[in-house]
Amino acid sequence: MKKVLQGNEAIARGAWEAGVTVAAAYPGTPSSEILQELSKYKEVITQWAPNEKVAVEVASGAAFTGARAMACMKHVGLNVASDPFMTLAYTGIKGGFVIVVADDPNVHSSQNEQDSRNWARFAKVPMLEPGDAAECKEFTKVAFDISEQFDTPVLLKGETRVSHSDSIVELEERKELKGPLGLDRKDAPKYVMVPGNVRVRRKVIEERMRNLEAYADTFSGNVMEINDPDVGVITAGAAYMYTKDVFPNYSYLKLGMVWPLPKTLIADFFKKVKKVIVVEELDPFLETEIRALGYKIFHGKDVIPNMYELSPEIVEKALSKKYRAPALRVAPEDLPKRPPNMCPGCSHRALFHSLKSLGAFVFGDIGCYTLAAAPPLQALHTCVCMGGSVGQAYGAGKALGKEGLGKICAVLGDSTFLHGGIAPVMDTVYNKGYATSIILDNRTTGMTGLQEHAGTGYTLGGEPANMVDYEKLVKALGVKRVRKVDPYNVKATMETIKEEMETDEASVIITKNGPCMLHRREKRKFRYPYYTIDTEACRGCKVCLDLGCPAISWVGLSGTTKDGKKRKGTVSINKTQCPGCGLCAQVCKFTSILPGKAGA
Amino acid sequence: MDDKVTNILLSGVGGQGAILASNILAHVFVEAGYDVKKSEVHGMAQRGGDVTTHFRYGKKVYSPLIKYGEVDFLLAFELLEALRYINHCKTSARIVINDQKILPPAVNLGQATYPGDIPETFRKFFKENVYVVKGQEIALSLGNAQAANVVLVGAFSNFFPEIKDAMWVSALKDLLPKKLHELNIKAFGEGKKGL
Ligand SMILES: Cc1ncc(C[n+]2csc(CCOP(=O)(O)OP(=O)(O)O)c2C)c(N)n1
Numbered sequence: 001m002k003k004v005l006q007g008n009e010a011i012a013r014g015a016w017e018a019g020v021t022v023a024a025a026y027p028g029t030p031s032s033e034i035l036q037e038l039s040k041y042k043e044v045i046t047q048w049a050p051n052e053k054v055a056v057e058v059a060s061g062a063a064f065t066g067a068r069a070m071a072c073m074k075h076v077g078l079n080v081a082s083d084p085f086m087t088l089a090y091t092g093i094k095g096g097f098v099i100v101v102a103d104d105p106n107v108h109s110s111q112n113e114q115d116s117r118n119w120a121r122f123a124k125v126p127m128l129e130p131g132d133a134a135e136c137k138e139f140t141k142v143a144f145d146i147s148e149q150f151d152t153p154v155l156l157k158g159e160t161r162v163s164h165s166d167s168i169v170e171l172e173e174r175k176e177l178k179g180p181l182g183l184d185r186k187d188a189p190k191y192v193m194v195p196g197n198v199r200v201r202r203k204v205i206e207e208r209m210r211n212l213e214a215y216a217d218t219f220s221g222n223v224m225e226i227n228d229p230d231v232g233v234i235t236a237g238a239a240y241m242y243t244k245d246v247f248p249n250y251s252y253l254k255l256g257m258v259w260p261l262p263k264t265l266i267a268d269f270f271k272k273v274k275k276v277i278v279v280e281e282l283d284p285f286l287e288t289e290i291r292a293l294g295y296k297i298f299h300g301k302d303v304i305p306n307m308y309e310l311s312p313e314i315v316e317k318a319l320s321k322k323y324r325a326p327a328l329r330v331a332p333e334d335l336p337k338r339p340p341n342m343c344p345g346c347s348h349r350a351l352f353h354s355l356k357s358l359g360a361f362v363f364g365d366i367g368c369y370t371l372a373a374a375p376p377l378q379a380l381h382t383c384v385c386m387g388g389s390v391g392q393a394y395g396a397g398k399a400l401g402k403e404g405l406g407k408i409c410a411v412l413g414d415s416t417f418l419h420g421g422i423a424p425v426m427d428t429v430y431n432k433g434y435a436t437s438i439i440l441d442n443r444t445t446g447m448t449g450l451q452e453h454a455g456t457g458y459t460l461g462g463e464p465a466n467m468v469d470y471e472k473l474v475k476a477l478g479v480k481r482v483r484k485v486d487p488y489n490v491k492a493t494m495e496t497i498k499e500e501m502e503t504d505e506a507s508v509i510i511t512k513n514g515p516c517m518l519h520r521r522e523k524r525k526f527r528y529p530y531y532t533i534d535t536e537a538c539r540g541c542k543v544c545l546d547l548g549c550p551a552i553s554w555v556g557l558s559g560t561t562k563d564g565k566k567r568k569g570t571v572s573i574n575k576t577q578c579p580g581c582g583l584c585a586q587v588c589k590f591t592s593i594l595p596g597k598a599g600a
Numbered sequence: 601m602d603d604k605v606t607n608i609l610l611s612g613v614g615g616q617g618a619i620l621a622s623n624i625l626a627h628v629f630v631e632a633g634y635d636v637k638k639s640e641v642h643g644m645a646q647r648g649g650d651v652t653t654h655f656r657y658g659k660k661v662y663s664p665l666i667k668y669g670e671v672d673f674l675l676a677f678e679l680l681e682a683l684r685y686i687n688h689c690k691t692s693a694r695i696v697i698n699d700q701k702i703l704p705p706a707v708n709l710g711q712a713t714y715p716g717d718i719p720e721t722f723r724k725f726f727k728e729n730v731y732v733v734k735g736q737e738i739a740l741s742l743g744n745a746q747a748a749n750v751v752l753v754g755a756f757s758n759f760f761p762e763i764k765d766a767m768w769v770s771a772l773k774d775l776l777p778k779k780l781h782e783l784n785i786k787a788f789g790e791g792k793k794g795l
Contacts, residue, residue, distance in 0.1 A: 004626045004636060108641045132637065132664065165639040165664035166626060238664070245663035312667035326669030329686045329725050336680070336712040338613065338704040340647035368647065376709060545709050550648055553703055554710030569710070 001171045007163040010133040011100060011156065012037035014140025015070050018096070019177045020044055022062035024055040026419065027448040028074030029109040030163040031102035035072055036451075039460050043174065048451055048460045051386070051419040052077035056084045056099060060153070063097035064191065065181045068144050072100040075116050080386070080420070082119070085153065089123040090201040091191050092151035092208075095177070096144030102158030105281050105309035111366060111385060113307070115282035120155050120259035121289075124205050126212050127155040127259040128221065129237040133167040139221060139256060150208055150215070157258070159281070161238040161309065209260055217264040221256020224269060232273030234266070234286060239310055243279045246316040261289055270295055277319065281310050342371050344551040345524070345579035347514025348440055351411075351487040352379040353547055353583065354494045360409050360501060363396065365389040365421075367413035368446040368516075376546045380411065387412065387420020394424060394433035394506075406502040409436040415445035415453045418468065422477070428506040429478035436500040438509045439470055440487075442516040450518060458521075474508045481507035487514050488526075490586045517579065526580040528595035531573055537592035540567035544584040544593065551577035552584060561590075601633070605658030607666040611685050612677030613702045614651050617749030620775065621675065622653040624753050627771035629657040632763055639664035650681055675756050677735070677749060678702050679718040686722065695722050696756050696795075698735040698748060731755065731795050738790045747787035754791020765792070 005013060011034050015023065023046045025035040039046040049055035052073040062069035073081065078101045085099065101119070104110040120127035126146055128139040136158070143154040189197050216222060226232075232251040235243055240254045253269045255261070270276060275298035278287040287300035303318040304310070317323045342349050352372040355362050356379035364370055364380035365388060372380040382392060393410035400408070412421050417439045428435045445451040452458045457467035471482050481500060485493045500507040515522035539561055544552050556569040573584070575596065585593040608625065612618040622638050629636050634657040641651070654666045671689040675696050676682030682697045689695065697719060706712035715721070722730040733755045735748035750772065757768055765788075772784050 002630070004623075004630055004638075160641060161639055161664050164641065165637060167637045167661070167664070168630060168635060241662045241664060246667065311665050312663050313669070316667070326687065330683060330721065332684065332687065335684055335715065336704045336706045338648075338650040338680070340614075340649035341705060342647065371647065542710070548705060548709075550705065550708065553708035556710060 002168050003171055004166050005133045005137070005169045006033060006166045007130070007133045007136045007158060008033035009037045010136035010169050011140050011158065012041075013169065013171065014137035015098070015144075016041045016044060017137070017172050017174050018068060018141045018144040019175050020068045020070050020144070022059060022067055023047075023070040023072070024049045024058040025072035026050070026052045026055055026077060027445055027451045028077050028102070029448055030104060030160045031072050031074045031077070031100060031158060032448045032451065034100060035460065046460055048453055050454055052081040053084060056081040056088070060084065060088050060093065060097055063093040063095045065183055066095045066179055067181055068096040068177060070098045070100065073102070074110065075101055075103045075114050076111060076385070077101070078116060078119055085119070086123050087193050088153050089125050089205060090193055090198060092201075092204070093147060093153060095181075096147040097153045098140065098143045098147060098156055099153055100156045100158060102160075102163045103282070104160050106160070108160055111383065113282070115285060116155070116157055117258050117285045118283065121285075124209055125153050125155060125259075126150070126257060127157055128256055129157045129258045130162055130256070131237045131241050131254070132162065132165060133169050135221070135256065136162065137169050142221065146215070150212055152208055152212075157237070159238060213260045213263060216257050216260055216262035219257050219262065222262050222265055223252070223254045223256070224265065225252040225254065226272055227251050229272060230274050232269055232276045233279055234269065234276060234290065235279040236286070237281070239279045239281050239315070242310050242312045242315045246312045247319070255286070258286065261286070263293065266290060266293065266295070279304055279310070279315060282306060339374060340371060341374075341548060341550055342368060343517040344549055344577045345517045345526070345581040347442060347487045347511060347524075348372060349377070349547055349549065350490065350581065350583045351438070351440060351493065351511060351514075352377050353587065354487070354490055354497060355379050355409070355411070358494060358498055358501070360497070361407055363389040363393040363408065363410040365410070365412035365416045366447070367416055367440070368442075369411060369413060369440055374548075376548045385420070386416050387424060390421050390424035390428065390435060390437045393435035393437070394428040394431075397434050402504070405434065405504060406498070409438055409497065409501050411438045411440065413446065414439060414441045414443065414455050414470075415451075417470070418454055422473070425474055425479060425506070425508065426477040433506055434504045436497070436507045436509060438497070439511065440514070441470065441511050442514055442519070443522050444516045444519055446516045446518070450516065450520070470508075470510050479506050479508050481505060483507070483509045484512045485509055487511050488581055488583065490583070524579075526582060528580040528582065529598045530575050530578040530580045530596040531582060531585055531593050532575070532596045533571055533573055534592040534594050535570050536562040537590055538567070538570040539565055539590050539592070540569045540571070541589065542571075543587050543589065544571060547584060547587065549584060601659045603659055605656050605661050606672050607670050608655040608673040608675060609666060609671045609685055609688060610653040610655060610675045610677070611681040612651055613681060614648050616651075616677040617746065618651050618653055618677050621677075621749045621753050622655050623775050624750075624768070624771045625655050627774060628763055628767050631767050631771070634658060635661045637661040637664045650684065652685070673756070673759065675752060677752060680704065680715060683715055683718050683721065686725070689726070691725070693726060693729065694759060695726050695730045696752065697722070697730070697732050698752050699732050700736045700748070733791065733794050735791070738794060739787055742783060742786050742790065744783055747783055750784045750787040751791035751794065754788035755795040757788070757792055758795045
């Protein structure tokens with residue numbers, strides 16, 4: 001049966017067809033849908049892990065029993081998981097073990113842009129790179145076979161334009177694995193990575209790479225396509241799709257396996273075509289390796305950009321002097337941008353309004369709340385990695401000493417706290433730092449599409465589960481000053497934060513009553529259904545606009561207030577967008593934002 | 601079937617249902633025997649940002665992205681989000697725009713102005729190939745503003761006479777929960793009349 005599937009759905013389907021039984025992941029764009037899809041197949045045990053390192057550990061443990069297992073993450077997730085990953089390359093696996101890592105060229109939704117192919121070379125493990133959904137499914141299945149055949153973890157590389165693109169996939173049935181599962185104590189030398197054993201496995205890795213190179217020459221996903229013998233393009237994944245689209249008559253060596261490289265096939269290609277061009281996204285990975293084999297490359301990163309993503313026109317412009325960009329009809333930079341924003345009523349907006357009013361330097365983290373860095377709020381001042389805020393705030397306090405008291409705090413989401421925020425809180429207490437860490441508990445992993453986590457009380461499959469008690473947890477870490485705030489109560493929130501920032505001791509503030517506005521289970525009910533502007537009283541001071549709420553807009557009609565004050569304009573609140581959080585009413589100095597009546 | 605690939609760009613604001621619309625297109629053109637590819641950016645864009653979907657169909661489609669300047673059809677769910685892609689269209693492109701304004705933050709804040717008469721700007725370049733559909737109004741008259749996306753799809757379906765209404769309706773039924781079938785089939789029909 002044929003079906004249109006998204007790349008991520010196709011990876012899930014491929015894993016299911018391949019007989020995977022355990023899969024773990026931490027969400028991250030553009031990879032999150034894989035596990036969500038996979039959780040719909042009842043034969044597979046799926047779970048959200050608190051972070052990518054744990055996901056890899058969970059899946060590899062399952063693989064050690066002989067089960068087929070998978071871990072999924074975005075590109076930066078593999079940085080977090082790199083510790084187990086690098087050493088699992090030594091131990092090998094038993095059941096097929098695949099790590100899906102999805103890159104984000106052009107940084108649509110990430111904290112950096114990195115080329116995950118480097119991890120394959122670094123760890124000495126094979127990597128497959130599909131170019132569309134059909135290949136996503138096919139390559140996922142092959143990845144499990146390769147993993148078992150060569151006793152190695154296998155990387156499967158996604159990226160935004162593959163993971164989030166849909167195309168036709170031929171569906172097949174699931175093949176259950178035959179062999180019995182089990183653990184054997186005699187395998188210990190293979191799995192205990194102490195120096196004596198490591199040295200043995202070190203040799204195995206080199207031998208395995210040689211075998212994989214030979215396999216790459218026969219791998220059906222490495223496809224040679226000889227058309228015009230003048231120009232041959234070596235490429236992979238989405239880059240192949242773009243190039244083939246604009247230069248259908250060139251010859252191609254499309255690599256489905258980007259590490260290790262098929263040396264014989266490459267030699268053959270160089271014999272068959274006159275000039276070889278390498279078209280690849282991000283780093284000159286293939287190019288460097290092919291040059292190192294002693295070949296002359298006609299064009300590569302001298303013309304193909306090594307930043308951002310490729311597209312048909314970028315490839316055409318780079319390779320053809322004849323390319324002419326179409327004439328501009330409207331200058332795009334003249335159009336107002338439409339950046340993402342926090343939802344109307346979001347508890348993060350309220351909290352960041354307080355932080356801004358306090359003039360704090362906010363060590364930020366990654367989540368919806370990172371949007372507070374944008375105007376008009378501009379109340380978040382760093383964002384490096386998941387959980388990074390706490391350690392940074394603590395370190396900055398160490399450097400600044402008493403000078404920094406009352407001026408710094410760390411802000412991180414609930415999912416981010418569980419991902420990487422626990423250890424630095426413990427460190428702050430242990431090493432006598434004074435950082436105040438604010439956990440924004442919106443009861444979900446908001447930014448990536450509302451996934452459950454260990455603090456929400458539900459599993460990926462929707463079953464009730466243990467719910468982390470943040471207060472007890474941080475107290476157990478040694479934090480003595482633990483406070484809770486309702487971010488919608490601005491005055492009390494500001495007082496609490498101020499007090500804690502000024503105290504020369506580690507503290508944690510946890511928000512309450514602030515579930516994500518998109519939360520399906522936990523709906524935030526406000527006292528009034530919406531707010532309206534008393535246009536007779538509004539002086540047009542724009543303080544409410546500084547909240548950046550999408551429901552509030554400026555109306556440039558000048559006039560006079562009822563007490564005779566001239567004003568340049570007023571504001572209006574979109575009743576259908578306003579959920580009635582009342583934040584704007586609290587910041588209004590002229591009591592001109594009033595509760596609306598139900599049904600009015 | 602010739603080798604031509606047709607390029608449809610869908611643009612709008614997060615939450616307007618552009619994704620459902622593109623799923624309907626995928627369903628229909630696969631039924632009709634074409635190869636299809638479609639690409640969109642998820643993630644940050646969901647938070648009220650702009651959303652675009654590249655949709656391509658033909659005998660064999662390689663790139664999931666439409667080459668800049670090669671859009672055959674622009675299906676826009678919001679006026680400014682139509683204008684943002686005016687340069688992406690071929691001179692011969694057909695333009696279908698939902699007559700709805702959603703103010704972006706800078707306009708809300710009074711720091712930028714929403715561009716004036718957008719349909720007129722399109723007509724300057726695309727003449728009679730510009731179609732403005734009152735998607736919001738029609739959907740509201742059917743009792744649910746959310747169905748504006750399907751009204752637009754209905755209007756858009758007029759460009760593909762070879763595809764029977766039954767195929768569009770079967771796509772709607774496959775992609776939507778049962779309780780929304782009646783509303784959306786109506787919305788499709790009204791949209792179809794509305795061009
Ligand atoms: C290492 C790493 N893994 C995953 C992500 C993807 N990601 C971005 S924000 C986020 C979680 C945000 O959840 P939370 O901290 O609860 O904040 P919210 O968005 O709900 O406000 C995730 C998983 C990432 N950026 N980096």
